[in-house]
Amino acid sequence: MSVSFHTLRIAEVVPETAEAKSIRFAVPDDLRDTFAFAPGQHLTLKADIGGEEVRRNYSLCVAPQDGELKVTVKRIAGGVFSNWANDNLEAGQDMEVMPPHGSFTWEFRPDARNHYAGFAGGSGITPVMSLLKTALLTEPDSRFTLFYGNRDSASVIFLEELSRLKNRFMDRLQVHHFLAEEAEDIELFNGILDRTKCDLILGSLIEPEEVSAFFICGPGPMMDAAEEALKEVGVPADRILVERFTAGRPDAAVEAQMHQLQARAEGLQMTVTLDGRRRRVPFDAKAGNILDSARLAGMPAPFACKAGVCATCRARVLNGEVEMAARYGLSDEEIAAGYVLTCQSVPKGEGVEVDYDA
Ligand code: FES
Structure with a gap:
C-alpha cells in the first residue's frame, strides 16, 4: 500500500439523506493504478479544519466495476470531520486522499456459486454496499442477503439504489430493512438489530450454514450482537468479517x-x-x-x-x-x-x- 496522500479533485457531491453525502473523486489517468481498490476498502481523507490536521477513514460505497471512486460521509454528533465535510465540500475542490486500503474485503470469482449475507447499521452500509454490488456483478450465480438497520426510512442511505439493485438482480438480492422508530406490519422488522433480532433472523430468514461469508458493519452493539449470534449457531470465525470504525473504551x-x-x-x-x-x-x-x-x-x-x-x-x-x-x-x-x-x-x-x- 502506498502511504502517501495525493491531491484529488472532487467531481461530485451527492446528498444521500439529510445527514449523509457521497463524495465522488476524479482520478487522473496517472493515478488510476494507485487508486485501484478491492471491494469493502476505505480511503483516508485529510483536511485542515480550524488550523488542525484532521484525518478520517471513509469506506468506498462502489464496486470496482463502477469505475468510480466514491465514499459516503454521514454526520455524527460532535464529529469534527463529518460535519465539516457535509457543510463545506463541493464539486471542484481539491482534497488530500490516501490510496485505498483495508482488509474488510473478499475475493469474488466469476465461477463461484455462493450465498453472502450482510448485517449493516446506518452508515455501516457503505463497505457492505461495495461488497454487495461486487458480488452480484462478478459472480452471476451467487446471491446476497442484506439485513439493514436504521432509525427510520428517511435515514436509510442508498434506499433507492438498493431497490434499483433489487429490480435488477431480482432472484439474487434480498434486502430486509429494520427500522427502530417506524412501525411496519411485520413485527420482526420493527426495532433495532439487537441480539434477539439477530437470533430471530438466523432462525427464520437465512440458513447460516449455507452462507460463505457474513459481512458486518455498523454501530458497535449491533456488530457485537450479529457476531455473537453467528458464533452461537456455529458459524466459523473465518466466515465472519467485521469492519469497525470506532474503538470501544479501553480496558x-x-x-x-x-x-x-x-x-x-x-x-x-x-x-x-x-x-x-x-x-x-x-x-x-x-x-x-x-x-x-x-x-x-x-x-x-x-x-x-x-x-x-x-x-x-x-x-x-x-x-x-x-x-x-x-x-x-x-x-x-x-x-x-x-x-x-x-x-x-x-x-x-x-x-x-x-x-x-x-
Ligand atoms: S491509526 Fe488507525 S489503527 Fe492505527
Missing part, C-alpha cells in the same frame, strides 16, 4: 499495563523503514507508541484513527517483540504474519525493527 487493566510498558520502553532504540528509508528511532514514552515516536523523529508514518481500528498505521515487525493495546483493525492472519498496529504498539526490548513497506 482499565490494559491501559495500566500499557502505561508501565511505555515508561519501561523510554529511549529503547528501534529501526523503522518507511518508503524505502531505514532509520534508527528512539521510543518516546510521552508519544506513547511506535507510530508517534517515528513521527516525532521526522518520519511521516501513516495514520488515521489512532485507536486501533483502521489499520492505516499497520507495519510488520521484522525483529524483536512489541505489545499491542488494541488490535481491532487486524485479522488473525495478519497478526500471525507479524503485522502490528503501530499506533497501539510499544517495544518490549531493544532492537525492535518495524517495516511500513512490508
Whole structure:
C-alpha cells in the first residue's frame, strides 16, 4: 500500500439523506493504478479544519466495476470531520486522499456459486454496499442477503439504489430493512438489530450454514450482537468479517499495563523503514507508541484513527517483540504474519525493527 496522500479533485457531491453525502473523486489517468481498490476498502481523507490536521477513514460505497471512486460521509454528533465535510465540500475542490486500503474485503470469482449475507447499521452500509454490488456483478450465480438497520426510512442511505439493485438482480438480492422508530406490519422488522433480532433472523430468514461469508458493519452493539449470534449457531470465525470504525473504551487493566510498558520502553532504540528509508528511532514514552515516536523523529508514518481500528498505521515487525493495546483493525492472519498496529504498539526490548513497506 502506498502511504502517501495525493491531491484529488472532487467531481461530485451527492446528498444521500439529510445527514449523509457521497463524495465522488476524479482520478487522473496517472493515478488510476494507485487508486485501484478491492471491494469493502476505505480511503483516508485529510483536511485542515480550524488550523488542525484532521484525518478520517471513509469506506468506498462502489464496486470496482463502477469505475468510480466514491465514499459516503454521514454526520455524527460532535464529529469534527463529518460535519465539516457535509457543510463545506463541493464539486471542484481539491482534497488530500490516501490510496485505498483495508482488509474488510473478499475475493469474488466469476465461477463461484455462493450465498453472502450482510448485517449493516446506518452508515455501516457503505463497505457492505461495495461488497454487495461486487458480488452480484462478478459472480452471476451467487446471491446476497442484506439485513439493514436504521432509525427510520428517511435515514436509510442508498434506499433507492438498493431497490434499483433489487429490480435488477431480482432472484439474487434480498434486502430486509429494520427500522427502530417506524412501525411496519411485520413485527420482526420493527426495532433495532439487537441480539434477539439477530437470533430471530438466523432462525427464520437465512440458513447460516449455507452462507460463505457474513459481512458486518455498523454501530458497535449491533456488530457485537450479529457476531455473537453467528458464533452461537456455529458459524466459523473465518466466515465472519467485521469492519469497525470506532474503538470501544479501553480496558482499565490494559491501559495500566500499557502505561508501565511505555515508561519501561523510554529511549529503547528501534529501526523503522518507511518508503524505502531505514532509520534508527528512539521510543518516546510521552508519544506513547511506535507510530508517534517515528513521527516525532521526522518520519511521516501513516495514520488515521489512532485507536486501533483502521489499520492505516499497520507495519510488520521484522525483529524483536512489541505489545499491542488494541488490535481491532487486524485479522488473525495478519497478526500471525507479524503485522502490528503501530499506533497501539510499544517495544518490549531493544532492537525492535518495524517495516511500513512490508
Ligand atoms: S491509526 Fe488507525 S489503527 Fe492505527
